[in-house]
Amino acid sequence: MIELSSSFIAMAYVMVVAITVGAVAALLQKDLLRAAFISGAESIALAFFFQALLAPDLGLTQAIVGTVLLPGIIILGIFKTRRTEED
Amino acid sequence: MIEVTIQLLGFIAAAALVVIGIAGMLFLDNLIKKIIAFTLLSDGVNLLLVALGYIEGGIVPILMPGMSASEFAARAVLVFPVGIVLTNIVIGVSTTAILVALAIMLYRRYGTLKASKVLKGERR
Numbered sequence: 494m495i496e497l498s499s500s501f502i503a504m505a506y507v508m509v510v511a512i513t514v515g516a517v518a519a520l521l522q523k524d525l526l527r528a529a530f531i532s533g534a535e536s537i538a539l540a541f542f543f544q545a546l547l548a549p550d551l552g553l554t555q556a557i558v559g560t561v562l563l564p565g566i567i568i569l570g571i572f573k574t575r576r577t578e579e580d
Numbered sequence: 581m582i583e584v585t586i587q588l589l590g591f592i593a594a595a596a597l598v599v600i601g602i603a604g605m606l607f608l609d610n611l612i613k614k615i616i617a618f619t620l621l622s623d624g625v626n627l628l629l630v631a632l633g634y635i636e637g638g639i640v641p642i643l644m645p646g647m648s649a650s651e652f653a654a655r656a657v658l659v660f661p662v663g664i665v666l667t668n669i670v671i672g673v674s675t676t677a678i679l680v681a682l683a684i685m686l687y688r689r690y691g692t693l694k695a696s697k698v699l700k701g702e703r704r
Contacts (some may be wrong), residue, residue, distance in 0.1 A: 506591045512593045516600045516620050530700050531629050532616050539623055542593065545586055545640075546634050547657045554669055555626075562673050563619055570612060570680035574687040579694060 501545040508528065523578050525571050532547035533564040590631030602661030611683040611693045615676060621674045626665045633658035 515535030522528040536559025543552040582588065589687055601621025605614050643649075643654040683693065690698050 502584075502586055502589075505586045509589050509593045509596075512602075513596045516597055519616055519620070520600065520604045520608060520613060525610070528613065528616055532619060532652065534619070536623065539627060542590065543630060546590055546630050546631075546683075547638055548630050548662050548665075549640060549660055551630060551665055551669070554666060558669055558673055559619075559623070563676060565668075566673070566677050566680050567612065567615065570684055573684045574612070574693055578613070579692065 499525055501547075504541060505545045508538045508542040511535070512542065515523045518577065524576065526568065526576055527540040529567040531568075536563065546553060585636055586631070587631050587634045587636065590627055590634065594624045594628035594631060597621065597627060600624075608613065609694050609696055611686065611695055611698075612680075614680045614695065615683065619672065619676055622675075624667055626672075627660045629665050629668075633661035 511528065512535055515531055515538060519528045519531040519535060535558060540552045540556040540561065543549075543555055597620055598678070601617050601619075601624055604617025604620065608614055608617060635655070638657045639652075639655050641652075641659045641662075643652055686698055687693055690701075690703065692698065
């Protein structure tokens, strides 16, 4: 039995900041491709947070799904439509 | 002064994600941006559920050899929210795929991704 929660709380502090900043930054981009990539970065921070909350299976699933699959689907949609946000 | 735990940090991050997601879905005009905001909202709900099941000083719910069942039940993190969220992540992917497909069809019909122009209904 290893006590991990004391070392995980430092990681949790960093990941709260990363999740919030990443979510705001993803929605503020004019370039939709960049927004998709930044949402993937936010998703990997969320995967680390799941790891800190002692749910490693969720961390693995979120890392794969949120970083590859979701931005991939969104990028597919961007290439079928248009890349920049019109004004 | 409230003691800061990982659970509290999880609640804070989940609240921030839900607020950002709802604000993005309401106030952004681009359909792809709305879809990204929807995924952020879904992430927030997942994080809230997992943080609810966290136990301070707990262990990962894997039964190691040499551990009695009562000790495992007393210390392990709750497994039920993890099961729900694992399903919800996969459902979120398919929902996002359907939303992107609908956005592509709207773009083909109206020639724009702006929700305000789509709602006016001018065919291109």
